[in-house]
Amino acid sequence: MSSAEQTYDVVVLGAGPTGENVADVVVRGGLSAVLVEEHLVGGECSYYACMPSKALLRGTEAIEEVRAVQGAAAAVTGEQDVAATLRRRDSFTHDWDDSGQVGWVEGAGIALLRGTARLDGERAVVVTGPDGGQTRLSARHAVAVCTGSAAAVPPVEGLPDVQPWTPREGTSAKEAPRRLLVLGGGYVGCELSFAWNALGSEVTLLQRGDRLLPRAEPQAGDAVLRSLRDHGVDVRLDVDVTAARREDDEVVLTHDGGEVRGDEVLVAVGRQARTTAIGVDTVGLEPGRYLDVDDTLQVRGLPWLYGVGDVNGRRQLTHMGKYQARQAGAAIVARARGEEVRVEDWSPHTATADRAATPSVVFTTPQVASVGLTSAQARERGLPHRVVEHPIGSVAGAALFADGYEGTAVVVVDPEREVLLGVTFVGPAVAELLHAATVAVVGEVPIGRLWHAVPAYPTVSEIWLRLLEAFRG
Incomplete structure (x- = not known):
């Protein structure tokens, strides 16, 4: 050794999107930085979450969109090519090869150290490499913990023994199980139920x-429930x-x-902080808990210690972890x-969007x-609010997008200040x-000003006009 x-x-622990962004910001600010990673540079998002899951879903989504347009629907003459979909998924993960990400890190002027990292007191980290050799890292200014989260397995008797899938296996499986x-x-759970059902699995959720979707507006969960069942997924509630x-x-x-019986079981019941084995006890913190952080x-x-992304x-x-990383990096550099670090709402040094504008x-x-x-x-926060709902299919752009377009827009308005507190869209292609x-939410744009943000015709964005009209009554 x-x-x-x-x-x-x-020193940055974890080279996922959050850690990469912290390191990038501080290096561009004139500081030196090292990323420590024990698995793949690029993290969960690149290899086991956002990218592969959306690649699995996109083919199904595209087919549904075409089938919803008369004339174009006739062009869909076969079923989805499952093998090709999985190959396309693999292309987005680069077959779980991180050399491209490593090249970006090196090109950005960031040092990279492979191995498992443990805090070892103030501003100190010990990294054990693949060969068992150890490197002691000292940080002049900050250690940023960006180790993320891992899938939580509920305390169900015998569940660990059946070797359940977590989202990692759920997005990287090489073939569809017969029964999932x-x-x-x-x-x-909802996304991967859609994905594997479309790729040939008999899915029971x-x-x-x-x-x-218990944290969303009820209209969202209701619509997804109906669609899952319409697509053949056996959804059982209150189980x-x-x-x-x-x-x-x-x-x-x-x-x-x-x-209930199946060939594989996927556990998608939440996440837990990856702080169990990183030495937080050496600086007085309790392993296994999320890091308690301020807005910087x-x-x-x-x-000297920062907890950025899922770990807090x-x-x-992913996008909120990257946002926090940009804010934390700016605070570290300042x-x-x-320099003075401004700890206030919407400061360049603080992360506040995750309170009410995620x-x-x-x-x-x-x-x-x-x-x-x-x-x-x-309601829980005791805020004055009014809910306005309108069917998205009522606007010309939605009718053109898909025959029989079904969707709902819900806005939560502060009637005293006449600003939007929240917006939910449910329907085809509403992500755009x-x-x-x-x-509108972050900028607290007054509804009186939104009237002058004229939506182009005929687009689905015309739903904004209908919502404003419904609010004004």
């Missing part, structure tokens, strides 16, 4: 609660799975209503230069695109409507 010592301005059981009706076992090649799940992403009580548990989305898309059929607060969240809604 060999050992070495290296010093950098910033899915635990969890959040965005991952088991949701412990009484509706799908509490109590035990799991394997019988020969079958997975058997026992629940309060009986048993600095861990409370440890001014605030909003576990502090290193001795955009997200569920790439199901229909899509669910949302930003800001739901009506339930506004989302950024306009995000700008």
Whole structure:
């Protein structure tokens, strides 16, 4: 075993999108940085989450869009080529080869160290490489923990023994299982149920609660439930799975209503912080917990330590991790230069959008695109609010996009200030409507001003005019 010592301005644990962005920002700000990664540079998003899952879903979505247009529908004469879809998925993950990402890191002037990292007291990290050799890293200014999150496996008797799929296996499987059981009706469970059902699996989705997408507006969960069932997915609500076992090649799940059998079971019931094995105990923190951070992403009580992205548990989305990384990187650079760090809403040094202006898309059929607060969240916060809903299919652009277009737009309005608190779109291709809604929510654009943001005709964006008219009554 060999050992070495290296010093950098910033040491970043985890080379996923969040860690890459922290390192990039600080290097562009004139500091030196090293990324430490034990698996693939590029992280979950590139290899096991956003990119492969959307590649699995896109073919099905494209076929549905064509079939919804008379004349064009006649061109769809066969079924989806499953093998080609999986090959296309593999192309987006580069067959799980990170050499392209490594090239970007090196080109950006960021050092890269392969191995497992553990904190070892203040501003110190010990990295154990693949050969067992150790490198001790010292940070002049900051250590940024960007280790992300891992799939949570619920405490169901026997479940670990059946070797369940997590989203990693759910997005990287080489073939469709004949029967797939899915635990969890959040965005991952719903997306992967759609994906594998379309690729030939007989899918059963088991949701412990009484509706799908429980954090979204009820209209979203209801629409996705109807669509899943229409596409042949067996969705069962209010199911509490109590035990799991394997019988020969079958997975058997026992629940309060009986048993269900499949060939594989996918667990999609949430995430947990990857802080168990990174040495947080050496700096007085409890392993396994999310890092408690302020709005500059600095861990409370440890001014040199930052927790950025999923690891702080605030909003576990790739784009929000990258957003936090940009803000944390700017704060680290400012502090290193001795400049004032502005800790206030919408400061260049703080992450505040994740409180009330987070955009997200569920790439199901229909899509669910949302930003800001739901009506339930506004109510929980005691905010004055009014809910306005309108069918998207009523506008000419939607009718042109798809025959019989079905969709819903829901806005949550602060009636006293007349600004939008939240927006949800449910329908085909509504993800492309989302950024306009995000700008309106983040900018607190007054409804009186939105009247002058004239939507082009005939586009689906005309739904904005209908919503404003409904608000004004």
